[in-house]
Amino acid sequence: MRALLIEDDRTIADFVIRGLKEAGFAVDHEADGEAGLASALRQPYDVAIVDLMLPKRDGLALIDDLRRRGITVPVLILSARRSVDDRVKGLQAGGDDYLTKPFAFAELQARIQALVRRATRTPEPTTLTVDDLVLDLLSRRVTRGGVTLDLRPREFRLLEHLMRNAGKVISKTMILSHVWEYSFDPQTNIVDVLVSRLREKIDRPFEKKLLHTVRGVGYVLRA
Amino acid sequence: MSSANIAKGSRHLRIGLWYATLFVLGSLAVVTLTYLLTASSLEQRDQQIIQSKVGEYAVVYERGGIEALEDTVRAEQQTAPERLFVRVVDRGTETIVLSRPRGWDPERLELASLRLSDGTLVQVGKSTESRDDLLARFRAVLGIVTLSIVLVALGGGLLVTRSATAPIRALSDAVKRIIQTGRTDARVPQTASRDALDELTGLFNSMLDKIEGLVTGMRGALDNVSHDLRTPLTHLRGAAETALAAGPDLDRYREALADCVEEADRVLVMLNTLMDISEAESGAMQLQREAVKLSDVVSRASDLYRDVADLKNIVVHVDAPDDVVVLADRTRLEQVAANLIDNAIKYTPSGGRVDVDVRRDGGRAWLRVRDTGVGIPADERPRIWDRLFRGDVSRTERGLGLGLSLVKAVVEAHGGSVQVKSEPGKGSMFVVSLPLE
Numbered sequence: 001m002r003a004l005l006i007e008d009d010r011t012i013a014d015f016v017i018r019g020l021k022e023a024g025f026a027v028d029h030e031a032d033g034e035a036g037l038a039s040a041l042r043q044p045y046d047v048a049i050v051d052l053m054l055p056k057r058d059g060l061a062l063i064d065d066l067r068r069r070g071i072t073v074p075v076l077i078l079s080a081r082r083s084v085d086d087r088v089k090g091l092q093a094g095g096d097d098y099l100t101k102p103f104a105f106a107e108l109q110a111r112i113q114a115l116v117r118r119a120t121r122t123p124e125p126t127t128l129t130v131d132d133l134v135l136d137l138l139s140r141r142v143t144r145g146g147v148t149l150d151l152r153p154r155e156f157r158l159l160e161h162l163m164r165n166a167g168k169v170i171s172k173t174m175i176l177s178h179v180w181e182y183s184f185d186p187q188t189n190i191v192d193v194l195v196s197r198l199r200e201k202i203d204r205p206f207e208k209k210l211l212h213t214v215r216g217v218g219y220v221l222r223a
Numbered sequence: 224m225s226s227a228n229i230a231k232g233s234r235h236l237r238i239g240l241w242y243a244t245l246f247v248l249g250s251l252a253v254v255t256l257t258y259l260l261t262a263s264s265l266e267q268r269d270q271q272i273i274q275s276k277v278g279e280y281a282v283v284y285e286r287g288g289i290e291a292l293e294d295t296v297r298a299e300q301q302t303a304p305e306r307l308f309v310r311v312v313d314r315g316t317e318t319i320v321l322s323r324p325r326g327w328d329p330e331r332l333e334l335a336s337l338r339l340s341d342g343t344l345v346q347v348g349k350s351t352e353s354r355d356d357l358l359a360r361f362r363a364v365l366g367i368v369t370l371s372i373v374l375v376a377l378g379g380g381l382l383v384t385r386s387a388t389a390p391i392r393a394l395s396d397a398v399k400r401i402i403q404t405g406r407t408d409a410r411v412p413q414t415a416s417r418d419a420l421d422e423l424t425g426l427f428n429s430m431l432d433k434i435e436g437l438v439t440g441m442r443g444a445l446d447n448v449s450h451d452l453r454t455p456l457t458h459l460r461g462a463a464e465t466a467l468a469a470g471p472d473l474d475r476y477r478e479a480l481a482d483c484v485e486e487a488d489r490v491l492v493m494l495n496t497l498m499d500i501s502e503a504e505s506g507a508m509q510l511q512r513e514a515v516k517l518s519d520v521v522s523r524a525s526d527l528y529r530d531v532a533d534l535k536n537i538v539v540h541v542d543a544p545d546d547v548v549v550l551a552d553r554t555r556l557e558q559v560a561a562n563l564i565d566n567a568i569k570y571t572p573s574g575g576r577v578d579v580d581v582r583r584d585g586g587r588a589w590l591r592v593r594d595t596g597v598g599i600p601a602d603e604r605p606r607i608w609d610r611l612f613r614g615d616v617s618r619t620e621r622g623l624g625l626g627l628s629l630v631k632a633v634v635e636a637h638g639g640s641v642q643v644k645s646e647p648g649k650g651s652m653f654v655v656s657l658p659l660e
Contacts, residue, residue: 082495085509189531193531197530215477216481216482216483216484216488
């Protein structure tokens with residue numbers, strides 16, 4: 001997987017590059033709009049991550065140019081502006097997703113993977129498996145070591161999300177938006193409560209623990 | 224600025240001159256007409272006098288011949304205040320002058336003639352001297368009148384245009400003051416007249432009110448945000464610094480880093496919430512208004528807290544009919560409902576109950592959140608809406624102290640209001656009222 005990062009802030013670029021490399025991406029980085037456009041035209045990428053405020057050519061113009069020239073690479077926009085208008089403008093210019101700074105790397109990674117998946121159209125799996133935990137998407141049944149677990153709908157959604165992203169840390173914000181479709185932080189431990197309910201069912205009766213808390217970052221399901 | 228002044232000055236000078244010119248032209252026409260009418264009526268009168276005289280003398284001449292006429296003329300002209308010139312020319316072209324007033328000027332003579340049946344010509348003349356004198360005096364008077372009309376027209380024109388443009392000048396002066404000083408609290412004085420200019424002044428003032436509100440709101444927001452962020456940033460820095468100072472210890476570092484991430488998240492949430500509150504309070508919040516069923520809002524919000532309530536063994540009961548619809552920003556309203564339910568659950572002890580109900584009454588939509596919690600002491604009640612205020616009880620709970628400020632700001636941005644009733648030890652009730660769709 002090749003990713004192109006166009007970002008002028010050195011610190012943010014460094015931490016995104018490091019994170020993506022760890023996630024198995026080959027990353028090219030450009031620090032201004034002109035160089036970014038040149039790179040994107042030179043060779044095909046699986047995903048481009050574009051900051052909006054760039055020297056020489058701003059992000060919106062760059063994306064617009066790419067689309068005009070028929071480059072269909074999925075684009076994730078990074079921006080410090082959080083208003084609905086800016087988001088809409090970014091998507092209208094041809095961006096595929098929009099992430100506001102500051103962001104959790106886990107969220108960036110999840111969104112990039114979703115874009116790549118959408119673009120390559122990998123066939124949807126019908127079962128998800130982590131260690132001896134199996135989730136059947138068709139029958140909506142969950143078993144661990146052959147034992148059927150009784151999950152409530154919301155717990156099922158959370159587990160499905162964690163299993164699809166197995167091995168990756170999922171932030172509370174992502175869980176909130178995925179399970180409840182809420183975009184604001186309700187300032188209460190509702191995510192903690194749901195996670196601990198789920199943990200009670202999938203981990204508590206078993207020797208090996210799969211659902212881990214990464215303090216300050218989120219949760220991860222790992223074999 | 225000086226060129227603007229000149230342009231403005233020359234504009235009302237121009238309007239004034241136009242007005243004066245028109246006024247003077249009108250007056251001149253009237254004066255000229257008056258003069259011509261007077262002159263021609265004087266001439267007519269003179270003609271009438273001498274015509275009737277000539278007729279009279281012709282009768283006398285035909286009856287008594289030249290002698291009788293001579294007697295009559297002599298008798299008449301010696302006693303008349305204004306003597307006339309009388310001449311008779313007979314067929315033999317012999318001219319007999321019967322009366323020649325003293326000092327007469329043959330150039331200035333109004334003359335009437337009558338030829339009789341025997342060919343004799345009788346002529347009567349009247350000096351135009353007195354008429355010309357009268358007209359000359361009249362011309363002098365008219366000249367003075369015209370001059371004063373011109374002066375009055377010029378002065379009046381300037382005065383009128385000055386006073387007509389005074390509100391415009393006041394308006395532009397006020398704008399200039401505001402641009403120069405940056406003080407948006409200056410206002411344009413309004414007159415009592417209810418004309419278009421006064422309306423413009425009023426509109427301009429209300430625009431200034433709005434701008435001032437926005438600017439003050441944004442300034443206040445900036446002050447608050449910079450102040451309020453200091454505390455969490457101090458925590459952030461403190462966590463990192465303490466860990467670094469303690470020497471190499473991986474677990475300790477991990478702990479400190481996790482603290483830093485959590486604190487940074489808190490700063491971010493706080494920043495976003497403070498910006499939301501300020502935007503809502505100053506009227507700058509972009510509301511994506513649509514028809515929203517309050518029942519959807521409360522059922523989604525209470526659903527969010529279902530697990531938390533279960534865990535605390537609190538019953539959340541929702542009673543919301545489907546027909547209460549408001550024109551509002553769905554996400555913002557969900558945030559309002561969520562914050563109120565969050566508070567209710569937070570401050571209600573285990574085994575308690577939270578009632579959420581929606582109804583329509585008196586042309587408004589009502590959303591009520593009642594709990595059987597600890598309540599709010601009377602002295603804290605007015606302050607719960609303040610940013611970052613945390614009551615004695617709430618200090619032990621997780622939170623920023625911004626939830627209720629946001630509720631109030633968002634509800635008021637929607638044209639609604641929010642009230643609280645509370646009885647310490649028994650519970651609290653928050654009532655939101657919104658305009659119906």
